[in-house]
Amino acid sequence: MSDWNVNLYLQFGTERTQPAIDLISRINIANPNKIIDLGCGPGNSTECLRRRWPEATITGLDSSPEMINSCRENYPDQEWILADAAGWQPSSACDIVFSNAVFQWMPQHDRLLGHLFAYVAPGGVLAFQIPARIYSALQQLIIEVANEPEWIHLMEGPKNTFTIESPAYYYDALAGTASKLDIWETEYWHVMENAQAIISWITSTGLRPFLAALETETQKQRFVKILGERVAETYRAQADGKVLFPFRRLFVVGYK
Template sequence: MPNLQDPQQPQVPWDSAQYLRFGGERLRPALDLMLHLPLPAPAHILDFGCGAGNLTALLQQRWPEAEVLGVDGSEDMLAKARTTVPHGRFIQADLNHWMPEHKLDLIYTNATLQWLPDHAQLFPRLLSFLNPGGCLAVQMPVMHDAPLRLAQVELARSPAYAEVLGDVSERRNVLDMGGYHDLLRPRVASLDIWQTTYLHVLKGEDPVLEWASGSSLRPYLEKMKGEQLQAFRADYAHRMHLAYPPRSDGSTLLPFQRMFIMATLPG
């Protein structure tokens, strides 16, 4: 995963075990993105924000003759990736500034770009990495207006936590679908954009807290420790319990919306 905050702020460490706790639920949209890839035989593939390497392995299995490179900002994630794909090629880098050594045929980026700022500059930069006819395939969560994310920002700005968490970015980086259409349509030969809401059926105690602790909650959790950290977790868990109450069978339903973008260059 990339740096989680603005480039000027310190990188937030990732916990691969916590992220993969809901590996099945996080894998499904990644596979949906992969199923829509339009290229028959890309030779040079980039898994941008490769995380623990699960998808790097699948890309390599789908195109065994291709050169597949995984790039990520987290050494913890890359350590897991090197175990998942022992013969894979992985690079640790700041995704805000990294550039490939040569042009690519496919950039596959799953649940990564929402962490990076200034998409009006980011997306054209990624397109510039592609060969003619190359494809940029993107999946990003679209949850900024959902209780899952709103509660994080509200708690961080509250008097109890503002002194420690007040400088954590809200990371409202994702545009709406029309914004990406206007940005990408003049630059590409074909463009497909859609959104899907997945209904995750979660089990266990405080499952929404545990889900968020592996992704969007990490920039907040990493800034605290001790009693303050425990209090924040308890406050967030209480809000999630109210927003996503347990069902009669004890499960918790988490509607999770994601945006997909498939942009292919001329040629």
């Protein structure tokens, strides 16, 4: 799969950062010493952590060279690590293990959470948010287009890219080791300029594996064209011409 497009991702930087802000606001730790931001992207969530806890040692980690290069360019005085979050093994435990919209790209969340929670310091917290299990009609539209006869034979992998479980699943995965769990969902109603803006939103994230699987540029253009038509039919314009894009997210905060 091609690397992440930082500029396209940050086209909706405000909307993508708000869930990180909301998650951080629910973490009840006064003075953490060491924080890791797993899947930090271009550093937007890491900076939110820094504003909340300016005295802490905060490290951003991401598997995308383009994202980490952007972080190093924009925040040269901070620590950034190019690595896979699933294999992260710090030299010492962290007071806050944080992740904003990353775990959905990884399989076997019970094992993942067990691995990460082992590196939470006593009294510390594991906090993450991901898209909710059924977060919008958009994902269903992508699957419908992926099932078109001309490329369905290429789509088995992309359709299984994401792992998104239920709130009850995450409770069971952490209840045996966490001293306290906070789990909730929030639905954001993003105001988009038009239906095409929704396509721009998803092209930089959830649509990537589907487009990467296609064999020609013509196929990619057709896929996006068909999806764009269906998105325009589903997400109708408001009185002022703008489009409301509902996006539900799941939040989990587990204390050790």
